[in-house]
Amino acid sequence: MRLDESLLAWYDATHRHLPWRANPGKAPNPYHVLLSEIMLQQTTVATVIDYFHHFINRWPTLTDFAAATKDEVYHGWQGLGYYSRARNLHQCIQKIVAHHQGQVPQDLETLLLLPGIGPYTAAAISAIAYNGPVVPVDGNIIRVFSRLLHLETELPQLQQEIREVVKDYVPPARSGDFAQGLMDLGATICKPQKPLCQECPIQQHCRVAGLQIAGLLPRKKVKAARPVLHGITFWYEDNEGRIWLRRRPEKGLLANLMEFPGTPWRPEPYEAFIDVPLHLTTTQWTVLPKQIIHTFTHFQLRLTVVKATGEDQLGDIQVMPQDFKNYALPTLMKKVAAMVVEVSGSD
Ligand code: SF4
Structure with missing residues (x-):
């Protein structure tokens, strides 16, 4: 045959x-x-x-x-x-x-x-x-x-x-x-x-x-290691427990999805808040003890998450955590939310 x-x-x-x-x-x-x-x-x-x-x-x-x-x-x-x-x-x-x-x-x-x-x-x-x-x-x-x-x-x-x-x-x-x-x-x-x-x-x-x-077979080229990028994500809560979210840009990675506000992602690690262009007056930020490590196709991202309560505007919309399911949050941001809940539960 x-x-x-x-x-x-x-x-x-x-x-x-x-x-x-x-x-x-x-x-x-x-x-x-x-x-x-x-x-x-x-x-x-x-x-x-x-x-x-x-x-x-x-x-x-x-x-x-x-x-x-x-x-x-x-x-x-x-x-x-x-x-x-x-x-x-x-x-x-x-x-x-x-x-x-x-x-x-x-x-x-x-x-x-x-x-x-x-x-x-x-x-x-x-x-x-x-x-x-x-x-x-x-x-x-x-x-x-x-x-x-x-x-x-x-x-x-x-x-x-x-x-x-x-x-x-x-x-x-x-x-x-x-x-x-x-x-x-x-x-x-x-x-x-x-x-x-x-x-x-x-x-x-x-x-x-x-x-x-x-x-x-098939023969493959040996892959170069993925580059690492760093960022800080802000878990910013008002007095009623609502968290600020914002929509990502229309083009690029995770386009149009919702996210917690944060710094740009870059090759150099951020040194606490020295590099963070943030001018909120009333906040005491807590750096959470765990980093989020997330692998994209072309790089690995290491996110530090910081948490605070305040009344300034830091995003497009405020949402209670139990309502996150109604918003298009990418897996990366779901990892952030799960980590905050886990860490807060062990406070
Ligand atoms: S190598 Fe693949 S195609 Fe060739 S005989 Fe084995 S299973 Fe079949």
């Missing part, structure tokens, strides 16, 4: 049941494919499933989603991280409803003009939703092909090489299932460290089947 025939026979028999997928050979809902692909960027399948159900129940159609407010979307997205995805997804769906008669486009060029859709996501939507003749090359597919063909090129250059070679293997009639079959194979059999070659449906095509080198 050819490679695609072996893979598709295995996929038909064993494919993973995921809520955004149609059965093999059937056409899925393009809205479901779009939504799941955006959610799956940087997030695992196991985490995405609940969020996907929640979104589809709340906004069953593209038109429903387009009519949601920005805050409703951010609120639903809480905990998924990388919030620029939520903003782009919302804008993307609004454009589809306004300019494409509510139909997710099929061709790569049009998809690439939509917010939040890069080459991988465009290829995934085109292949999975419409059986377009492309393969979305994700981490699973890179792993499978680097082993199948024993490619020693390092990442990230390897990705381009695989984009080229994989085209020769796509079966035109079932490109979506072929891509999903490769993804499933990478997730369940051709695993990162210990590939299960004995169970692999395409082992007769694989140049490293059963060899130790399989677990060493």
Whole structure:
């Protein structure tokens, strides 16, 4: 059997049941494919499933989603991280409803003009939703092909090489299932460290089947350590126990989400309050004993949290802690709130 025939026979028999997928050979809902692909960027399948159900129940159609407010979307997205995805997804769906008669486009060029859709996501939507003749090359597919063909090129250059070679293997009639079959194979059999070659449906095509080198592919460049940034966050409370929050800027990291006011984040540690541009008159600040350490993709953040009570304005809005759940606080700020509660409880 050819490679695609072996893979598709295995996929038909064993494919993973995921809520955004149609059965093999059937056409899925393009809205479901779009939504799941955006959610799956940087997030695992196991985490995405609940969020996907929640979104589809709340906004069953593209038109429903387009009519949601920005805050409703951010609120639903809480905990998924990388919030620029939520903003782009919302804008993307609004454009589809306004300019494409509510139909997710099929061709790569049009998809690439939509917010939040890069080459991988465009290829995934085109292949999975419409059986377009492309393969979305994700981490699973890179792993499978680097082993199948024993490619020693390092990442990230390897990705381009695989984009080229994989085209020769796509079966035109079932490109979506072929891509999903490769993804499933990478997730369940051709695993990162210990590939299960004995169970692999395409082992007769694989140049490293059963060899130790399989677990060493794909080759990666050694990563440089993440830089560290420092900041101070102000937990500022009025006499009724309400805490000041403010909205982050519209662009950049954690855009549009709420946060406790704080200093800019910078490479040099802050020395207590010497560097802090803060002119509140009535406050006695307490430095809390624990730092918050949070890892973003490109840096690690170390936040010192200071606490005080006063009547000055230090933000956009005052909120009781029990009402934080009604605001789009990123995980970082939830960590701050949990730490303050923990430390205050042990006072
Ligand atoms: S034979 Fe082994 S290394 Fe090759 S594709 Fe299958 S699981 Fe991966």
